[in-house]
Amino acid sequence: MEFDLPSEHRMVRDTVREFCETEVAPIAQEIEDEHRFPREVFDQLGELDLMGVPAPEEYGGAGGDYLMYALVAEELGRVSGAVGLSYVAHTSLGLMPIVAFGTDEQKRRWAAPLARGEAVGAWALTEPSSGSDASDMDTTARKEGDEYVISGTKQFITNANIAGSVLVKAVTEPGAGYDGISTFILDPEDDGFEVTEVWDKMGLNASPTCELRLENVRVPEERLLGEEGDGWTQTKKTLDGGRISIAALSTGLAQGAFEAAREYATEREQFGKPISKFDAVRDMVVAMNRKIERARLLTHKAACRYDEGADVTRLSSLAKLDASEAAREVAEDAVQVHGGYGYTTDFAPQRFYRDAKLMEIGEGTSEIQHLVLGRELGL
Template identity: 80%
Template sequence: MDFNLPNEHRMIRDTVRDFCDEEIEPIAQEIEDEHRFPQEVFDELAKLDLMGVPVPEEYGGAGGDYLMYALVAEELGRVSGSIGLSYVAHTSLATMPIVKFGTEAQKERWAKPLASGEYLGSWALTEPGSGSDASDMDTTAEKDGDEWVINGTKQFITNANVAGSVLVKAVTEPGAGYGGISTFIVDPEEDDGFEVTTVWDKMGLNASPTCEIQFDDVRVPEDRLLGEEGEGWEQTKKTLNGGRISIAALSTGLAQGAFEAARHYSKEREQFGQPISKFDAIRNKIVDMDRKIERARLLTHKSATMYDDGEDVTRISSLAKLDASEVSREVAEDAVQVHGGYGYTEDFSPQRFYRDAKLMEIGEGTSEIQHLVIGRELGL
């Protein structure tokens, strides 16, 4: 796991790993059972200066790079998919677009509190009817004097009910297609007409809130427009490149956690007078888990490094997200199988990793969409 990692990155990873083992792993199943967002964990991550890892120091962040951020996301996913999901949504979707596309005033007002961990952020793209065709949106923002008036509904929005700011995609020029979409910064506390109408109960990841939100004549001043009018879709595509790396890292972490549980159990559990790890069927499963995880990790690290170098990562980030998300589900499923009947109980972690892993193949673009993106990049 240390392949080619700079010392600083290794130190950060080890710090996060210790924190995860001591503070998160003991409550991981409890918060999932209670469907409770663990604000106290994020407060501690803020104290460790981890809530804005790739954000420049002048905007409240740690001044790290995307590889360092991916290492943090992986370690969080290794013990709690829920905490990892809320963390990556906060960082890559809610904070980095402000850093990349915002004015100096917006960075000062909105990026700083996000990166310092004063509160979490959220990003609202998907709508009830849009699904994989995220550009097909009904949410609108109309200019009225020196304000924008936002109306519509967003669906499956991570962190919306615990966020201090939400980046909202809305149509500002109907009929203009991709060029008619813009991005706005909404303050859930101060902006009247913003309402979280549903917090979904899910197959997994229930300590990370997934919400439906309604905008009913939400008025925001002109300075809440992120970038220029009509730039929202280009911003989205660039944001999703980083988002796919986030999910790849989180998926790798989920797989690593499931693998560690299975390896440990296989060495402790005895059948027919010997540890089950001595049987070919079990040993081969665990070896294959290790192989898959290393492949996913290498793709993820390559994507993050290319991103840091300013290269186009559309293809490689899609490859990493596609591979790592499928690996996380496959490894978690095999971890359940290694545990046998115990793997189906909540006393052991593989069932949680298995349920959490499934979303990795859906969120930030389904596996089917990743095939589409990669095919286009290959000229197919």
């Protein structure tokens, strides 16, 4: 069993880390305060060939694997949860389903621009009334000749207002349950496609979260991804990768919070010595490190098994559950280590703390992860 990263993966990780330190960290709080999507950061990620890390080179990607992609997501999360969230939504939700399930023409027309960083991708599954029961879907796609007419509302869609393409789930056969759901590639320029809300959130405000209204959006039948009725099978496969994405992002958030706490604890003095010398603070920082190491190991194991083509439903769910809870716990403790300063926006832990909470909600809540894991264990 090998725990050291391959040299190519280390090189990519180090490149991303340097980029994050010089280009992202200095503006991380600014873009959050301004609720501004940092387009320039994503343009630079495209120039570094990082917007399509796991996509094949023939479709504009870097030809890497999911472990390499997870390392990029972690490094982005280490300095900005918002940048990391838009990045993983673009890659695992907006891009990779086209690579996995699309025709050659769909990959060249829609996946390649995303992989090259010429556009940002999005994925629209959740609806206002569905929540954790994502299959409870009111959006419909009615076949008319060689077109589909799509109508409905989608909720909490990352990147929707800045996307070049959006993958939309819709019911093509009412009454068929899971087998009646299909996936369509929508262009935000399509008539009837409207972003009706960009939500103000507790955190991650540099990553736009939107409501979509689709009113008789007509798309040609070649925009159907896969076959009619494949939508839910595609969703389950996509969520396996998506949970690894959130696990990696969560690990990065936890790492960033830990590093801030460790640095502060060794520099801040009380009663004539650094607060890191007090048992309560030292033990808190040690516990942070332990949780991060566990989360990273689970995430890397899930990513490696995904790359091997194995069934990773249990592992991806376990990694997502553990890493997301670790991120929130580590970030909360980092605020505590900083004391009053930790509650101010002059210090990063408050941002990590607010950002981390979504990790326990998105891509399936912690409660849903327990449900998935119970089923995988035969319970």
